[in-house]
Amino acid sequence: MRVSVVLCTHTLERYDDCCEAAESVLGQSHEDVELVLVSDGNDELYEQFQADFGDNDDVLCTRTEENVGLAAARNAGTAIATGDIFAFFDDDAIADRDWLAELVSVYEQRDVPAAGGRMVPYWVAGKPKFLPEEFYWLVGVTHQGFGPNGDPDEAGEVRNTFGSNISFRREVYETLGGFEPEIGGRTGEKNLQAEEPELCARMQSEFGHGVYYTPEAKVAHKVFDYRTDPGWLLDRAFWQGYSKRGMEVLVPESTGDESDFLRQLLFDSVPDRVGDLVKSPSVAAALQLFTLFVLTGCVGAGYLYGVSVWG
Numbered sequence: 159m160r161v162s163v164v165l166c167t168h169t170l171e172r173y174d175d176c177c178e179a180a181e182s183v184l185g186q187s188h189e190d191v192e193l194v195l196v197s198d199g200n201d202e203l204y205e206q207f208q209a210d211f212g213d214n215d216d217v218l219c220t221r222t223e224e225n226v227g228l229a230a231a232r233n234a235g236t237a238i239a240t241g242d243i244f245a246f247f248d249d250d251a252i253a254d255r256d257w258l259a260e261l262v263s264v265y266e267q268r269d270v271p272a273a274g275g276r277m278v279p280y281w282v283a284g285k286p287k288f289l290p291e292e293f294y295w296l297v298g299v300t301h302q303g304f305g306p307n308g309d310p311d312e313a314g315e316v317r318n319t320f321g322s323n324i325s326f327r328r329e330v331y332e333t334l335g336g337f338e339p340e341i342g343g344r345t346g347e348k349n350l351q352a353e354e355p356e357l358c359a360r361m362q363s364e365f366g367h368g369v370y371y372t373p374e375a376k377v378a379h380k381v382f383d384y385r386t387d388p389g390w391l392l393d394r395a396f397w398q399g400y401s402k403r404g405m406e407v408l409v410p411e412s413t414g415d416e417s418d419f420l421r422q423l424l425f426d427s428v429p430d431r432v433g434d435l436v437k438s439p440s441v442a443a444a445l446q447l448f449t450l451f452v453l454t455g456c457v458g459a460g461y462l463y464g465v466s467v468w469g
Contacts, residue, residue: 159262160190161325162241166231167249168198173206175380176249183247184216188258193217196235199225228321229337229353236336245325248298250380252280260375261325271330271365272358274319275375276300276310283383289391290446292427293453296394297386298322298379303422310373317368318358323377324369326361334360341408352401352408359409395453399460400467407468423454 163183167176183193193216197204204221211217222234236244243265245258257275264273279285279299294301298320306314318324334357341356362368384390431450435443 159243159265160192160241161188161243161245161258161262162192162194162236162239163245163247163258164194164196164232164235164239165247165249166196166198166228166235167203168200168225168231170200170203170206172249173203177210179247179249179251179253180211180217182251182253182255183258184214185255186253186258187256188262191216191258192239192241194235194239195219196231197221198227198231199223227339229341230339232353233336233339236331239328242328243325244328244331246321246323247377248322248379250382251277251322252378252380254376254378257323257375257377260372264370264372264375265327268370270315270370271361271367272324272326272369273375274316274324274369274371275377276371276373277320277323277377277379280378280380281386282380283386286386287442288388288445288449289386290427290431290450290453292423292450293391293395296391296398296453297381299381300373303427305371305373308422308426313372313374314370315368316371317362318354319369319371320379321354322379323375324354330361330365334364341404352405355405356409359405391453392456395456396460396463399457399462400464401460402457403461403464403468423450 165179165183180193180195183191195207195211195217197207199222201221204219207219211219218238220234220238222231232246243262245261247253260275261273264270277298277300279294279297291302300310300320302310304310305312306316337353337357341352358368428450431443431447435447
């Protein structure tokens with residue numbers, strides 16, 4: 159089973175990280191792998207791709223005429239891909255050597271339209287003591303409460319996994335028409351971050367299934383220093399709330415995961431954390447509980463702003 163991995167980027171600023179991501183794909187234990195590198199509107203970047211990877215028969219390089227955003231860039235990558243499976247990856251990620259082998263195993267054993275895996279943190283700037291695991295999703299990492307039954311160690315169907323660790327059968331992706339550019343980062347909607355949930359919600363409607371999540375398919379996500387800055391996290395939480403309202407309007411059937419997570423947060427995580435804090439008081443535990451409330455409030459504020467924008 160041939161897997162085409164689409165990796166998009168738009169700047170040379172993190173080119174070394176992008177190359178590390180690419181090499182982790184090319185070093186997979188699964189042998190039939192094709193890497194598709196997409197330069198999103200940057201000719202100099204495209205030329206660098208050609209210089210460094212152009213001689214590799216397992217690598218295809220392409221570019222968009224202008225900076226079109228991640229969703230459209232991914233679609234441009236799949237337009238030239240030849241694989242049976244389209245997998246998506248980011249320029250700040252490093253794949254476990256068996257990542258694709260684990261995903262392919264799912265497709266070989268199950269009749270599923272899509273499969274994805276677990277994102278684990280690579281704390282480039284050190285692990286922040288104040289950030290609760292329930293909000294690791296803000297930094298692109300599989301969080302406490304994720305999974306078919308709220309357990310990230312359990313395999314099973316979910317609506318969607320992260321964009322650095324998600325894949326689709328070719329025929330499924332093509333039937334759906336790929337990612338929706340207006341949802342995934344076009345100019346003017348730069349803060350609407352919902353391309354994977356939107357596509358997977360359409361997939362559930364069309365095929366009756368979400369993404370099969372297998373925690374053994376692991377990808378490490380680099381969490382740079384700016385992503386652990388409290389101001390950045392607050393801003394990120396706000397726009398995630400905004401995106402959730404946008405999804406309710408654009409794809410009403412897509413919001414069940416958020417509702418389930420919120421219930422688990424309020425009725426399981428918060429009481430558990432309060433209980434632990436009472437039993438074993440610590441500054442770190444108190445700080446994480448405080449941060450949990452603050453970030454939840456920011457998500458709520460973003461949602462309310464989304465209501466004013468989307469109606």
